[in-house]
Amino acid sequence: MFRLSFALVVVTLAVVAPAQQLPQEWADSLHWRSIGPAAMGGRIISLAVYEKEPSTWWAATASGGLLKTSNNGITFEHQFDRESTVSIGNVAVSQSDKNVVWVGTGEGNPRNSVSYGDGVYKSTDGGKSWTNMGLHKSFQTGRISIHPTNPDIVYVGALGRLYGPNEERGLYKTTDAGKTWSKILYVDEKTGVIDVDMHPADPNTLMVATYERERDGFDTNDPSKKYGPGSAIWKTTDGGETWKRVEAGLPSCNLGRVGIDYYRKDPKVLMAMVESEIIAKQPEDAPYLGARLEAVDAGVKITEFGQTRGRGRRGRGTAPAPETPPTDTPAQKSGLKKGDVILTIGGKRVHTVDDVDRESRRHKASDKVAFKVVRDRKDVEVAVTFGNQPKNARSPFTGTLGGQAANLQDRQGPNGHEYGGVYKSEDGGETWARVNSLNPRPMYYSQIRIDPTNSDNVMVLGTSLYRSTDGGKTFGRNAGRGVHSDHHAEWIDPNNGDHIIHGSDGGIYVTYDACKNWDHLNHVAIGQFYHVGVGPRRNYRIYGGLQDNGSWGGPSRTAGLGARNQDWIRVGGGDGFRCLVDPDDPDVVYSQSQNGPPSWRNLETGQRGSLRARGGRGGGRGAGGGQRTRYNWETPYVLSGHNPKIVYTAGNVVFKSLNRGAGMKPISPDITNTDRGSATALTESPRNADIVYVGTDDGALWVTRDGGRHWADCFLVGRPRANAGGDSNGEKPAAVKGGEKEAKPEVVKELVAKKGGAAPIASLVPGPRWVSEIVASRFEANRAYVTLDGHRSDDDSPYLFMTEDAGETWRSLTETLPVGAGSTRTICEDPSNGDVLYLGTEFRAFVSLDRGKHWARFNGNLPTVAVHAFAVNVPSGEVVAGTHGRSLWITNVSAIRQMTKEVMAKGAHLYQPTSAIVWKTSPSTGGTNRRFTAQNPASGAQITYHLKKKAESVALEIIDGAGAVISTLTAKTDAGLHTVAWNLRKSSGNQPAQSRGRRFRRGGARVRPGTFTVRLTVGKDVQTRKLLVEIDPDNPDPSWMTFEEEAERLEAELGGTEEGEEHDG
Structure with missing residues (x-):
């Protein structure tokens, strides 16, 4: 519950006296240099090839703009660098005029780190310049389809806002090159269009997939809502004048994400990825045998009775037997015995465990089926009555991260089509039949491609790259051998099916031999950095974590022309996040992966350590054990500025170690507002080691001024009183009394007047917001800065505040930020001049010379991009910007640090x-x-x-x-x-x-x-x-x-x- 009623308080901040202001022209003259890295690539979301000249094509990145090549990837040109947004959902080029290119902004994948856009853009000069053509509030784009002979006719699938409802979503059509738009397919304010596929020979016929989805404010893998009655497949044969909702052969329950593809040689043939709300679940009447099995020469042997461990369809019998074996499984009740070798089920011969699973699943619970087994060297007939699956049984159909595994379509019973997967139509999309169970993590992929030259060759994009050579009946998962995982975009040459251009989280790949060998075009810096850290030396090294590409380190400069891919080393795996360097020993580097405590590694000696709290203590309410500690997708941690061996980290509790993670103990109560909350920001004061701030994804902000013995909630008016017995000694965490949860207006007014216009932070924001960064000042012990990121609360406004009294009251510092700055991601105080601040937002960087009273754009030649982190190397006078889409950039700020009011007046x-x-x-x-x-x-x-x-x-x-x-x-x-x-x-x-x-x-x-x-x-x-x-x-x-x-x-x-x-x- 938010602790201060915003509606009760109206605050007028004191007028700030004029101070030094950096002229925008001066800020623009500062040069940023791109240092990469490029080795690991970055997420490619869409590809557009001008098929008359297949060496000319565009690759759209999730958050790094647009790439164009005119020589088949030998070189790339960065396009879309100066627009007001940078995240792209789809790119399309007119096949009748290669100079006409459309970009739909806002990545369509509803993942946790996705950015947002501001409509659709058109270029008439091959991408050299762009014009926003409207649909400004569409937020994210599914797909764009252009008429093959008339480039003025364009269809745009608008998904709408991800974190809340809005009406600017659905399918839009223009017949005048974007001057005007008609909404020709609209379901409701929660449902947008994720896919649009135009008939290869009849441009008035389109297949469209609508998608109902929404995320909440937490960093979970999947959206909070990913199925709904709005999700469907639609068909029009008159250019969108009329529509038919297609249902025949598709699941009758709520659908999720759908992806569609026409077969060019025969447009009657289409294939689709369809997500169902019961994806990967067991049928309610699924049969249960209750035996553990292993394949032997003669058939399949019963090794033990009980529930199969792991993936049930495998049933390898390798799990240890329970201490007390069950006596009442269906197999035992029916007379099967340990050691029996199953030969046939219902007259069908079985040779493997998979055979037993497949033949069993042709039946349902309570069916009586004839088993033939070998027992004591004799054939024995046993009538087996299947039971119901145990309630705690793991579905054998589950794929990775909420998807559904491949090639199990004949095991999900007669209603298997209800569970989603790969579907095929042979009548132009009127009716459908499921051909495979495969559907990997649908919300993130749902991409299918039919080889335009051979309909037997089908590609399904997922965490792995799946390929079928029999029209989808079976899929293998090794088509992407040597290609980075998480596949999102693919184009298959209509004249040569062996030639494929492919996009994944690792960038751009090309094959010329039907996936046998891939060429990685990793010479463009499009890395999605979450964080960046620097070493203390003049010739310093830089470390940072990237989305799905681990953590890497490399040089800030080299003695040659510049750093290359081979100059970077990998220091962590998974999704890389915060990286820090021990200032006393730069060989010691800290890194982390998703949802986990950080670890450290000595790059010289190989020594390692972890910051995980030991002993199994749960976080719970009060961190007294019982509940597991909840860690955020990006777990915050800091090295003490007073002793870098002292480390803090936080989940729903703040932990502290005096020796690089050894003896990590809680020093706070539960700091979250909800049972799902976790820490997202953490800082220790460089001036006073007893002052520590922590913020969470559910809008909590706390401070301790005595090293963790007592904590105060910054969203309350005045300090709550600490419990007398709540001192934190590492065994018994500190606790606080709640105090008043609603602020009295007269108390707020009195406090504002007393503090010269500063106010409680709760009176400055409309509700709880994700705390994206906290920075305690190096220059004043009671000064700190905090940024709040509201986009997960369906609020794109920037929020930046400063306190001068250790969190009691705050001032907003966003008054002079320009409109369209985007959500606030990070704030950095210059370590040499406390008046100089660097601010990173969703679309650009800013700099202030007077502690946030005035801001100037700090982009110069830095492209439009989300800046997630800054790091300052003092000896060199350089600032490093960690961008989420264009890797790392550096600029020298030696002059900025010297720009006092007196200097600026000269x-x-x-x-x-x-x-x-x-x-x-x-x-x-x-x-x-x-x-x-x-x-x-x-x-x-x-x-x-x-x-x-x-x-x-x-x-x-x-x-x-x-x-x-x-x-x-x-x-x-x-x-x-x-x-x-x-x-x-x-x-x-x-x-x-x-x-x-x-x-x-x-x-x-x-x-x-x-x-x-x-x-x-x-x-x-x-x-x-x-x-x-x-x-x-x-x-x-x-x-x-x-x-x-x-x-x-x-x-x-x-x-x-x-x-x-x-x-x-």
């Missing part, structure tokens, strides 16, 4: 540069376009200055220790923020001798480490800053510099290097 200012490093170079290696190379920072020193207005003349010079000008740099005179790179070389007048008429592109000789002066002259205004040049910290012995200088001198004498042939790293 007409011209030279910022103190970060020390520069003379890096040891490495030999270049050969390469092709099929290899991703990260962007290194500009070589040498980065020197930044600003001009408030255009200057007549600007001079920027480097002076050595003797006072001599050794380099004059090109400096812009325009108003704005300017950054110039000095490559640590003397000007060309001092460069080595040249011969053969070639120009030695590097300039003069490289300087040795030392202290230099940077001088900026703007008119009569002269400013200087010291610049420290240091030797490569990884190669402190300077002898390599002598070697490289000799090599350069020799190269110059021999003729040098053509300009453009070599790039400084």
Whole structure:
């Protein structure tokens, strides 16, 4: 229950005095560099191929925009980088004009981490530019279908909002290229369209799948509602004027997700994936034998009586027998004995355990069936009466993650079609017949493809990649050998069925030999990072966790051209999340996978450890045992800033360890509002180790100011009193008294007045919201920031608050955020300047110079993308952004940290540069376009200055220790923020001798480490800053510099290097 009645309180915040504000033009001038990684790819959701030129195609990512290739994947162009949203549900290209491309925004898969869109976009220049054509509130897109000869006619399947009802969903049609839309199929405000398939020869005939689904606010695998009366297959033969709901042969119960595909050679043939609300369940009258079996030479032997363990249809008999074997199973009651070898059931010969299961399931409970067995070397006839399945029996039809296993269609009884699976129609979709039980995790996949050249070849996309060569009667699951799991998109060449383009959670794959071999096109950085952490050194390493791709680590820069796929190492599996680096020992890296406590690993020694609370203590209410601890999909944990061996983690209880997870003990009561809640954010104050905050997915926010002995609920007005005996000593967790649950208006008004406009946080939000991040300030012990993510509550507004009194009252910091910023994901305080904040939202990044009073977009060349995390490396002056769709990006913020109110007021200012490093170079290696190379920072020193207005003349010079000008740099005179790179070389007048008429592109000789002066002259205004040049910290012995200088001198004498042939790293 939410603890403060929002309707009772109206709060007017105090007017904030003007402060320094970063001009948007200055923020735009800051350059982000993409560093990948690309090795693991990212989720591909849709493919569109221009079939007249099959080397031209588009791949839509779930949250990283659109990729286009015109050379069959040798190179890709990032498109859709500057639109207002980035998540894509479907992409389609007109087969009559390859320049006409449509994108439906908002991924259609209703998974927990899915993003959202703002309608449909059209390009008329092959994806170079885009126009939003409406359907702004459709939220997510199922599929787009374009008329084959008239590109002005387009159908869009709109799914609608995932976390609540709305009317902008259903099937929309335009006949004027998107200028106007007609809603031609609408079920209700809870049901949208997930699939649209157009007849290959008659564009007025369409098959459409509607889908009723909704998620709640928790990170479960499946939607809270995934079946309903709105889910169905529909058919029109007049372009949507009239519709028929198709039901013949399909399940009569509520359906879930449906996917459809026409066979191009014969459009009377269609296939569909159909989810039923009774998927994988046992029939109510399913027969039960009650015997454990194993195959022997003669038949199938009864080894024990009782319920089969594991997957029932296997029945291998490997499970241990119960201490007291049952005496009343149907097999025993009917006279079967241990050691009997079953030969036939109902006259049908059986050789395997699967045979027994199949023949048994041709019958139902209470049927009497003749068994022939061998007993004591004699054939014996036994009349067996099947019983009912035990109530706790696990269904033998269950697949992975809520799906249904393959090739079991003849074991689900005469009404097997009710359970969903693969269906086939041979009359144009009027009637259907089930051909296979297969349906892997329907809400996430439900994709089926018929080979356009041969209807016997059928592909089903799931966690595995399934292929049938007999029209769907049987499926194997090894078509994706070597391909990353979780398959979502596929195109089969209509002229060559062996040629397939495929998309999964691991990116893009291509085969030319019908799935025997796959080529992974992993040279685009589209990773979906949940978190990022950095090491403490100047030449630091970066670690982060990705959706379904584990956790990885790699360099922030390299001595060569830039990091490549082979420079990254995997440090964790599963879905990767929060990664942290021990600041005292950077070889110790923490990582985690879904729903689980983190672990750590020493990359040098191989030593490992876990942060799991031991002893089997449940979380429960009060963490006193009895109930299991509930951990979130992304379990929060932190290393203490006072002692990194001290680690905190949280589920529905906060835990603390004094030694990297050893002796992990609870230090809080249950911190959640509901029996499903779990922690999502956790922080310890860098100023005071006794102050710890924790937030949850069900809207709770707590703080302790005494190391966990007592806890206060930040959503209450005033502190609740701690129970006298509730001190936390690791054995008896702290507890609190609830206090008043509803705030009195007069109490709130008094508190707001007392705090100068700050208010209880509950009065600033409309209800409980997911706590996405908490950051305790490094500069003030009682200051902290919290972001709330409301999109799971069907609320896309940004929420960011700051407290100056350890959680008692809060101020909103979102007033100056632009409309459309999206849900708030993360907040980061700069460790060198407490006034500088970095904010990550669903669609972009923002920066503030005055603690959130004013914000500027912090995207520059960073594309539209969800920013889930920031990490700051202090020695380098760099910020790393972990994006959920475009991997990792880095920018230098040394100048931003220095932008005080006084500095911003100056007409011209030279910022103190970060020390520069003379890096040891490495030999270049050969390469092709099929290899991703990260962007290194500009070589040498980065020197930044600003001009408030255009200057007549600007001079920027480097002076050595003797006072001599050794380099004059090109400096812009325009108003704005300017950054110039000095490559640590003397000007060309001092460069080595040249011969053969070639120009030695590097300039003069490289300087040795030392202290230099940077001088900026703007008119009569002269400013200087010291610049420290240091030797490569990884190669402190300077002898390599002598070697490289000799090599350069020799190269110059021999003729040098053509300009453009070599790039400084």
